[in-house]
Amino acid sequence: MMAFLKILLDNLRKGPATEAFPFGEAPTPPAYRGKVAFDADTCTGCKMCEHVCAGGAIRFAEDDDGLHFLIWHNTCISCGLCEYYCPTKAITLTNNWHLAHPQSEKYTQIDHGTVAQCRCTECGTAFLPAIPALMDLAYRGQNDRTKALAGMCPDCRRRATLSGARS
Amino acid sequence: MNFLSKITPRIVAKSPWLYRINAGSCNGCDVELATTACIPRYDVERLGCQYCGSPKHADIVLITGPLTARVKDKMLRLYDEIPDPKVTVAVGVCPISGGVFRESYAIEGPIDRYLPVDVNVPGCPPRPQAIIEGIAQAIAIWRARIGEAA
Numbered sequence: 141m142m143a144f145l146k147i148l149l150d151n152l153r154k155g156p157a158t159e160a161f162p163f164g165e166a167p168t169p170p171a172y173r174g175k176v177a178f179d180a181d182t183c184t185g186c187k188m189c190e191h192v193c194a195g196g197a198i199r200f201a202e203d204d205d206g207l208h209f210l211i212w213h214n215t216c217i218s219c220g221l222c223e224y225y226c227p228t229k230a231i232t233l234t235n236n237w238h239l240a241h242p243q244s245e246k247y248t249q250i251d252h253g254t255v256a257q258c259r260c261t262e263c264g265t266a267f268l269p270a271i272p273a274l275m276d277l278a279y280r281g282q283n284d285r286t287k288a289l290a291g292m293c294p295d296c297r298r299r300a301t302l303s304g305a306r307s
Numbered sequence: 308m309n310f311l312s313k314i315t316p317r318i319v320a321k322s323p324w325l326y327r328i329n330a331g332s333c334n335g336c337d338v339e340l341a342t343t344a345c346i347p348r349y350d351v352e353r354l355g356c357q358y359c360g361s362p363k364h365a366d367i368v369l370i371t372g373p374l375t376a377r378v379k380d381k382m383l384r385l386y387d388e389i390p391d392p393k394v395t396v397a398v399g400v401c402p403i404s405g406g407v408f409r410e411s412y413a414i415e416g417p418i419d420r421y422l423p424v425d426v427n428v429p430g431c432p433p434r435p436q437a438i439i440e441g442i443a444q445a446i447a448i449w450r451a452r453i454g455e456a457a
Contacts, residue, residue, distance in 0.1 A: 162354075214427065215406055239429045240427065240444055242427075243424045249429070
């Protein structure tokens with residue numbers, strides 16, 4: 141009897157259990173897996189996210205401008221494999237779940253990103269840049285030499301690394 | 308009769324009835340739909356809607372699943388039984404695009420090949436609040452449609 145009264149008093153104190161949404165904010169955990177966000181500045185262009193994407197939501201296209209990333213949120217199942225396998229965490233899942241949209245916007249639920257090509261400081265060949273996060277992983281921290289290497293295309297970088305070892 | 312036809316749109320605009328069609332869904336989205344109705348934390352009935360058991364009573368139809376080849380004819384027959392005007396909501400990525408089942412030999416979807424969809428709620432499954440958000444958008448469309456019909 142007394143236990144029941146305690147529950148009754150607690151319930152009166154706490155107020156209704158129903159969330160106010162859509163008339164107010166709904167509580168969302170920070171780790172909730174929602175809409176995918178892409179950061180072109182830290183993408184290395186390994187295309188691992190495209191390879192592991194269960195719903196086939198991620199597509200890459202390459203042309204003279206660089207590497208174009210595209211995700212269609214309407215076939216993304218928010219499994220988080222892309223985030224898990226991304227070596228530099230350029231692709232992350234935000235906790236934004238406000239994805240309901242009218243049919244007219246079905247094919248505009250996409251996000252683009254372009255990893256621009258840069259020119260080799262030695263030979264001028266266009267190549268996808270080696271981003272600082274990747275150089276950190278490869279060389280365990282950076283110095284002036286690794287910064288100079290980052291500006292070179294893979295061929296020149298290989299040549300420069302070998303000549304450095306000889307001298 | 309004239310009085311009834313005047314008053315009916317005003318009444319039904321406040322209380323659209325929901326109907327659920329499972330077009331080969333894995334049941335994930337259906338559990339979330341049941342959650343919106345049965346768990347007091349979400350309580351979709353605050354918006355004036357209620358789930359009904361017969362397609363002939365429905366105003367807003369919620370479709371889950373990628374529309375498998377086996378269920379396609381039955382599903383379209385069921386959809387035709389829902390009286391006009393109606394609002395169609397695609398719940399989950401499967402009816403919208405096929406999701407992980409896209410380009411499978413067993414899938415006839417996406418459903419907007421066969422019937423007019425009004426609102427899409429992507430997710431695998433969408434969380435109950437996202438479904439409520441989609442239903443709120445559908446209710447706005449429903450009120451506009453009832454206004455046109457009157």
